[in-house]
Amino acid sequence: MTAEGWKNKLYFGDNLDILRDEEQFPDECVDLIYLDPPFNSNATYNILFEEKSGEKSVAQITAFDDTWHWGLEAQKAYQEVITRGPDKLAALLDALRAFLGFNDMMAYLTMMAVRLIELHRVLKKSGSIYLHCDPTASHYIKLLMDASFGARNFLNEIIWERFTFHADAKRWGRLHDIIFCYAKHTGNLFFKVQRRPYDESYIKSHFKEDEYGRLYCLDNALAQGQGPPRIFFGKVLEPPRGTHWRWTQETIDKMIAEGRIVATKTGRPRVKRYLDEMPGHPIGDIWTDIPAINSQAKERLGYPTQKPESLLERIIKASSNEGDIVLDPFCGCGTAIAVAERFHRHWIGIDITHLAITLIKNRLRTAFYDELTDYEVIGVPKDLASSRTLARVNRYQFEWWALGLVDARPVQEKKKGADTGIDGVINFIDDPSGKVKKLIVQVKSGKVSVNQIRELKGVLERENAAIGAFITLADPTDPMTKEAATAGFYQPEHLPGMEFPRLQIITIEKLLAGRRLDYPRIAPELTFKKAPRQHKGPAAKDKQNNLL
Secondary structure (H helix, E strand, O other), X not given: OOXXXXXXXXEEOOHHXXXXXXXXXXXXXXXXXXXXXXXXXXXXXXXXXOOOOOOOOOOOXXXXXXXXXXXXXXXXXXXXXXXXXXXXXXXXXXXXXXXXXXXXXXXXXXXXXXXXXXXXXXXXXXXXXXXXXXXXXXHHHHHHHHHHHOHHHEEEEEEEEOOOOOOOOOXXXXXXXXXXXXXXXXXXXXXXXXXXXXXXXXXXXXXXXOOOOOEEXXXXXXXXXXXXXXXXXXXXXXXXXXXXXXXXXXXXXXXXXXXXXXXOOOOOEEEEEEHHHOOOEEOOOEEOOOOOOOOOOOOOOXXXXXXXXXXXXXXXHHHOOOOOEEEEOOOOOOHHHHHHHHOOOEEEEEEOOHHHHHHHHHHHHHHHHHHXXXXXXXXXXXOHHHHHXXXXXXXXHHHHHHHHHOOOEEOOOOOOOOOXXXXXXXXXXXXXXXXXXXXXXXXXXXXXXXXXXXXXXXXXXXXXXXXXXXXXXXXXXXXXXXXXXXXXXXXXXXXXXXXXXXXXXXXXXXXXXXXXXXXXXXXXXXXXXXXXXXXXOOOOOOOOOOEO
């Protein structure tokens, strides 16, 4: 896997299985990893530590239910790390089991441990990994990262202040997340210092104007480490113990001639630094200038764990070059992918829900339009046989995938509660008033009958929807087709002469062949919240490398 001739990739599936495919992911093939692993930090803390019987089904991750449970899958992963994993990681996991027991916290740590092994394998020697978590489990995650990447390769614990105020009745307000940053190998690490502009208050207190009106401040001419004396203004000056003058004598003479070095009242030389030549404050490991996405933010897409693009921009600019490969193995709604695309990085995204895949595809399309780099989606059904397999394995994932084929938005989580008869919805406008019309969608993966069409007709009336769509894996019967025809046509008032079948039956086979639902498409897409339009801009002509 090389960046040359690269095609960006979006994978559906369990990232562990995908990362273990060494043909797709050979050793040391990606430059930067960012991950925000799912974890239910809103759960009652004590519940996470309750003992589990191990009889629950395999841990399921859905789009908005991000708790991992102790069960057969976690037990299997635990045994794998203990028997075949790296020695330090195996010893750590065994110690954590003795301390925590078999509970949801232990399941989370076990499922992370087995994935960190693969992430370490695929990361280049010059690469770095940023793991985003909250304080609920960060102390355990730090131990896992030390055991997986080596304590000597720890770079930073970044504190991201998400909120400036958060009231909690019986404890200090929880304001921050934690991002752990590790290198694959510190001796080969690629990193670019990021800077922020100086505050106005800082400029007023530290800078003054010269005779030409340029703002400058006086800075230290010394640096750490013992060095020889130098001549300043005809005097030999010995640097204080443990320090040295920053420049050679030749450079000092030149700077004095240019007026860049001045003598203070104490005789100590100081260097003039002009504001218009200074790049800004170096950014440290406490980030207070990036707010969380609020309800009014333009980039907000409605995904509960969505992170601001400015957060990923800082990480991607600091730890990758244009053309490098960025991997997000829990890509959710695709923030890391969108930012990598905007700044001319190659990318790989992996997610275990078809809903996330649909959200990402929509986000990329609406944000970049014709500027979008070509990419491929891997792991989604491409034919009828694989569609049937998905329906058999997980009907909810099949439903989300099928809704994605027609760009419909799921209306609810399919976990519990009565079925409303609506699986998805498409919003559209077909008149000057701007009133939104609704197309409701049902998805069926099993047997179908005429009674389902009659029921959908009733849902159409109940919801006052303009059009209904019945997506089916099986072929419809003749009575179903005839019953759908009795629903008549939707005729837009402001589109004379146009009519659309009010109840449409369409098979998965036809959708895969390119068939589309029939409804007015004269206004911009309204079903999903649009990502703001992004302009990628020209690629940089040069690349800066700081090898630490």
